[in-house]
Amino acid sequence: MKINVIGGEMDRHEIDEYIKYAAEKYTGRQIGQMDIIIDGEFVDLKIYFKDMDFQRAYRSTDYLVKTMDKLNDAKRSEFSEKERHSVKE
Structure with missing residues (x-):
């Protein structure tokens, strides 16, 4: 530092x-x-x-997670049903 x-x-x-x-x-x-x-x-x-190093953040009802592993079955199902938007780079 x-x-x-x-x-x-x-x-x-x-x-x-x-x-x-x-x-x-x-x-x-x-x-x-x-x-x-x-x-x-x-x-x-x-x-x-320092910048946090992560490749993708998933938004699921008011919070961010780095991986889908932290979501329960209901949240995973909700996420899979959402409309996808393109990622701008």
């Missing part, structure tokens, strides 16, 4: 605490880069996430 400290200096322990905070706040997402912006007594965090 790339860390940029902007607008001042910060010791390694404090940087590690901000990394820990971001990792706990965004559990399940992979952080690629973080800007720590110092503005006087305040600190702003700008977080850039």
